[in-house]
Amino acid sequence: MSTDVVDLTRRLVRIPSVSGSPGESDVLELLLGTFDDRYRVRTLRGPDGGLRAVAVVPAVPTGPLMVFTGHVDVVPTGDPDAWARPPFSGDLTDGRVWGRGTTDMKGGVAAIVASLDAAPAGSAVAALFTVEEETGSRGAADAATLLDGLDTGLLVVAEPTDGRVVRGHRGVTWLRVVTDGVAAHGSAPHLGRNAISGLTRVLDRAAAEGTGWDTLNVGTIGGGTAVNVVPDLAWARVDLRTTDPLADPAAWWREQPDLAAVEPELALPAVLLDPDDPEVVRLGIEPDDRVVGYFTDAAVLTGALGCDRVVLLGPGQTDLAHRRDESVAVDALHRAVADYTDLITRWDHR
Incomplete structure (x- = not known):
């Protein structure tokens, strides 16, 4: 049948x-x-x-x-x-x-x-x-x-x-990228360093001038502990695609001094x-x-x-x-x- x-x-x-x-x-x-x-x-x-x-x-x-x-x-x-x-x-x-x-x-x-x-x-x-x-x-x-x-x-x-x-x-590369900061009271942000702001700058820079991939997607993002606390940690998971079998899409991220960590999650050719x-x-x-x-x-x-x-x-x-x-x-x-x-x-x- x-x-x-x-x-x-x-x-x-x-x-x-x-x-x-x-x-x-x-x-x-x-x-x-x-x-x-x-x-x-x-x-x-x-x-x-x-x-x-x-x-x-x-x-x-x-x-x-x-x-x-x-x-x-x-x-x-x-x-x-x-x-x-x-x-x-x-x-x-x-x-x-x-x-x-x-x-x-x-x-x-x-x-x-x-x-x-x-x-x-x-x-x-x-x-x-x-x-x-x-x-x-x-x-x-x-x-x-x-x-x-x-x-x-x-x-x-x-x-x-x-x-x-x-x-x-x-090919695809998934990364979890992390920025750190310094916690402070939300009423005195000048006493801390905002990890979310730092992460935003890196992501904007990646979109404007990042190299090693054909497409970039920021899929998930998070950070901070409370609205009245300057966040001392922020992270994003990014999806990078490329047709170049010799490319290393993570290389650009590893070179960014304001990232505290670049954690590979997936790499497929x-x-x-x-x-x-x-x-x-x-x-x-x-x-x-x-x-x-x-x-x-x-x-x-x-x-x-x-x-x-x-x-x-x-x-x-x-x-x-x-x-x-x-x-x-x-x-x-x-x-x-x-x-x-x-x-x-x-x-x-x-």
Whole structure:
């Protein structure tokens, strides 16, 4: 029985699977029942018994595999009342499936399942489903162990790319930067040194003249103890993205004398596809000269699986990821299944 990619997307979206929640395991449990005896399913469970990863491999693995991958976690919804439709409803209206994760990336996960279902027996294709991608690809390395002993020849990441192969994605660095100060009574600020003011100056300077990154986002910020106390500590968490694999985005911050600490939280490299790779050429893959800003599990999986040939191709729209009223077009889901099925066919006959 063939997988209905739209129905599966809706079922996946109806399971709230915010990163770190039990819903991640619930989604993976649902996926366990979608594969027939052409495949073997391998699982990784955490100390609480919940699923942490699922791999689907051929019953009789042959040659290097094309491995599809997708994460099942989603970012928080914010205020659900601010959504036009309930964020975990999976509503099907206006030719679109609506809800958190439709674009990023349960639509892509459903398309992977449907394409493996449509693949002929004996196809050299596998899939790896992960958790906690949204919090820094924290589940990817452990998930990769499920493919131990197998040869990965091509990694296909079903993240949203508007249905076109893109050249790759940026690397990401997350830092926690800290300023210190001198506490004093709020009525006598001249007797202290305001750590928040100091942090503000550094952040303004970073935006105006900082180097080593393509984009900078100040994601969270905090400091101080009370409104009537000059704050002696302030901090911010910053997100830096770059396409340069040799860049060190933290270097500029380490050089700032008014920072008391620069604490690395995450560093994942850029992932770029070589369009002149002989295998890529043989497969007829022609990527857009576009590098998406988000990171993917490929930043971890390339090293863990020993495969740096990565295709980013997914049904969602890149500008809808993480936004309120997220959705994916039904046509895009069907097109993704067709594209993945075509890739599998070409891989088997390369």
